[in-house]
Amino acid sequence: xxxxxxxxxxxxxxxxxxxxxxxxxxxxxxxxxxxxxxxxxxxxxxxxxxxxxxxxxxxxxxxxxxxxxxxxxxxxxxxxxxxxxxxxxxxxxxxxxxxxxxxxxxxxxxxxxxxxxxxxxxxxxxxxxxxxxxxxxxxxxxxxxxxxxxxxxxxxxxxxxxxxxxxxxxxxxxxxxxxxxxxxxxxxxxxxxxxxxxxxxxxxxxxxxxxxxxxxxxxxxxxxxxxxxxxx
Numbered sequence: 001x002x003x004x005x006x007x008x009x010x011x012x013x014x015x016x017x018x019x020x021x022x023x024x025x026x027x028x029x030x031x032x033x034x035x036x037x038x039x040x041x042x043x044x045x046x047x048x049x050x051x052x053x054x055x056x057x058x059x060x061x062x063x064x065x066x067x068x069x070x071x072x073x074x075x076x077x078x079x080x081x082x083x084x085x086x087x088x089x090x091x092x093x094x095x096x097x098x099x100x101x102x103x104x105x106x107x108x109x110x111x112x113x114x115x116x117x118x119x120x121x122x123x124x125x126x127x128x129x130x131x132x133x134x135x136x137x138x139x140x141x142x143x144x145x146x147x148x149x150x151x152x153x154x155x156x157x158x159x160x161x162x163x164x165x166x167x168x169x170x171x172x173x174x175x176x177x178x179x180x181x182x183x184x185x186x187x188x189x190x191x192x193x194x195x196x197x198x199x200x201x202x203x204x205x206x207x208x209x210x211x212x213x214x215x216x217x218x219x220x221x222x223x224x225x226x227x228x229x230x231x232x
Contacts, residue, residue, distance in 0.1 A: 003052050006070040015112035020078045023085030030088070040081050047075050082109075131160040139165040 011017045027040055050056055051072045060069050090101040116122060126133040135157055142149055148167045161168050 003054075003057050003069070007051070007073065010070055010073045013112060013114070015108075016078065016082070019082050019108070019112065020076075023081045026085050026089065027081070036084075040077065040084060044076050044081065047072060129164050131164050132157065135160045135164055139168050143167060 024041060024044060027037070031037055031041070051069075057069060086105045090098055090105065093101050127136060129136060138151075138153075138157075139161065142151055143165065148169050150169050150171065151161075152171055153161055158170070158173070161170065
């Protein structure tokens with residue numbers, strides 16, 4: 001388990017972590033209050049030392065999955081340290097310099113990351129549950145009162161099903177979609193192949209302008225919902 005590689009992945013663009021380290025240095029040089037130094041200086045430094053300690057990394061990898069080791073970094077008070085350091089610095093400025101400093105800080109923080117709503121996993125909410133409406137409709141249709149239901153869902157719906165209903169069980173979970181975990185499921189692979197074949201057939205008909213095969217109509221005896229009975 002490479003702690004440095006995990007930290008690089010955690011950094012993202014790197015600019016937010018850069019402002020975090022700059023804020024730590026600024027507070028180290030200027031902040032005199034002991035309780036502030038404990039919260040915003042000593043705690044982050046101890047966490048970083050623990051994270052990069054090879055002995056700790058070895059123990060954690062033996063006791064748990066190495067993929068969760070990076071969660072130590074979630075304990076870093078990145079946002080509070082940056083916010084406090086910025087406020088402290090801008091508070092020492094006077095007149096127009098203070099407004100310039102605040103504006104510059106806002107611009108720097110804005111360009112340091114990426115717009116989260118550009119992520120394809122974020123979309124406009126279709127209902128009060130904040131899950132695709134198709135998930136709500138499917139779960140309501142297959143739900144059986146008084147017992148759990150086992151159902152296989154395509155990958156794009158996996159993360160929403162259990163958010164909406166706790167009685168719908170699946171033969172595989174969200175971990176199947178994380179490439180790093182290399183978890184495979186034969187059923188999901190089979191469903192994916194059938195979905196791809198269906199999509200390719202649709203594209204073929206559209207690209208070649210061939211007419212779609214006609215739908216078969218059931219012969220009825222006058223009533224639209226009653227089928228003709230075969231003669232014995």
